[in-house]
Amino acid sequence: MQKAVGGLFDVLAGIPSIVVGLYGFSVAIFRHHHFSDRLGPCLLISALSLGVLVLPYIVRSTQTALQELPLPMRNTATALGATRLQNITYVLIPNALAGIGSGVILAIGRCAEDTAVILLTGVVATAGVPSSLLAQYEALPFYIYYISSQYANPAELSNGYGACLVLLAICSILFIVAHGMQKRLYHWALYRR
Amino acid sequence: MSTQLKKKIIFDGVNFFYGQRQVLCDISTTFYSHTLTAITGPSGQGKSTMLALLNCMWDDIPHARCAGDIQILLGGQWISPLGKGISLAHLRRKVAMIFQEPNPLPMSINKNMAFPLKIAGVRDKHLIEQKVCAALEQAGLWAEVKDRLDESALNLSGGQKQRLCIARALILEPEILLCDEPTSSLDSQAARVIEELLVSLKKNCALLVVSHDLAQVRRIGDQIMTLAKGVLTGWCE
Numbered sequence: 472m473q474k475a476v477g478g479l480f481d482v483l484a485g486i487p488s489i490v491v492g493l494y495g496f497s498v499a500i501f502r503h504h505h506f507s508d509r510l511g512p513c514l515l516i517s518a519l520s521l522g523v524l525v526l527p528y529i530v531r532s533t534q535t536a537l538q539e540l541p542l543p544m545r546n547t548a549t550a551l552g553a554t555r556l557q558n559i560t561y562v563l564i565p566n567a568l569a570g571i572g573s574g575v576i577l578a579i580g581r582c583a584e585d586t587a588v589i590l591l592t593g594v595v596a597t598a599g600v601p602s603s604l605l606a607q608y609e610a611l612p613f614y615i616y617y618i619s620s621q622y623a624n625p626a627e628l629s630n631g632y633g634a635c636l637v638l639l640a641i642c643s644i645l646f647i648v649a650h651g652m653q654k655r656l657y658h659w660a661l662y663r664r
Numbered sequence: 665m666s667t668q669l670k671k672k673i674i675f676d677g678v679n680f681f682y683g684q685r686q687v688l689c690d691i692s693t694t695f696y697s698h699t700l701t702a703i704t705g706p707s708g709q710g711k712s713t714m715l716a717l718l719n720c721m722w723d724d725i726p727h728a729r730c731a732g733d734i735q736i737l738l739g740g741q742w743i744s745p746l747g748k749g750i751s752l753a754h755l756r757r758k759v760a761m762i763f764q765e766p767n768p769l770p771m772s773i774n775k776n777m778a779f780p781l782k783i784a785g786v787r788d789k790h791l792i793e794q795k796v797c798a799a800l801e802q803a804g805l806w807a808e809v810k811d812r813l814d815e816s817a818l819n820l821s822g823g824q825k826q827r828l829c830i831a832r833a834l835i836l837e838p839e840i841l842l843c844d845e846p847t848s849s850l851d852s853q854a855a856r857v858i859e860e861l862l863v864s865l866k867k868n869c870a871l872l873v874v875s876h877d878l879a880q881v882r883r884i885g886d887q888i889m890t891l892a893k894g895v896l897t898g899w900c901e
Binding site for chain 1: 782
């Protein structure tokens, strides 16, 4: 069972993002046909598709982080009378936070830069900020893709480069915040009195 | 000895196998309360396995199986750790184990000590503080760590770590304490401190101590048991 699920996630990790985008697009079409004409590609579908895309990264990094914990640490809580769930909650996960956090950071980065998935599931070049989860939206990676392929003058191309820098800055800030949170969370989980 | 002390653990024809390999062969013996039993013998002869049987730490080992019967007197009732339907959590809280390598969890000294109480469902902070203090005093560690309870337990010396592990095991007031070569990774001075501590714990519980050190076995053991090739070859009181 464990091997089968592991294999499934490996297959999922190997699927190109455009295929995941097509899957999201199919879901949007299904909703459009069977529920309401107003429902189509939107922020929610994009978020779910990106979730499917990065799930294997998070699962694998969590699995690896837990497996790398030394055997004495796994046995300590058990020998003290902890149930399996208590062992996982109070000992294993707090001690594997660094590895799990790295997986989450990687996943955030993957979501931030992905264009293929959102291209098919709800992004629109001039939609602006979405009004709800069911609305279409504008996203920096798609704006960069759009402006660099459709620019009419050098100024528009410069806007595209500017957007690239903004995206890089946002990703860097996210990584720094996530790294800081990871350290604080580890200390909070293991040393808070 | 058997006339003065209550029986605590009874092994009755116990055989243990890792797959096809038999590790314990027809072990039948009795251990008594308020007694320190030293178990000795060459490596790989089943000493640690014998301890693991008492608090079911062999449960997750693939292809391991046990035949025969073990009875333990806990809270005035005889229970079998091999029987189905027993609460492993309850058993392990009353039959505590100290490992060869000191294994404090990578958290503060205070959190290490409070951990068994937390998983046992104790939430009263005042009670937890009292018990932490009492257990550390019992292990002779309070004076050394009382001002650094929030520091990482990993910063302690080897001997202090092992005493912390003993204190942590004592906090739930176990009736049996299993010690698997508790001094083998320590220097002689730290080992002597642990020996004295273990001897002093006899008044509270029954102790089973696995050791290769024959001099140590003679110093601390009320009963000495020798295992060779999974067979009980020697027994003296």
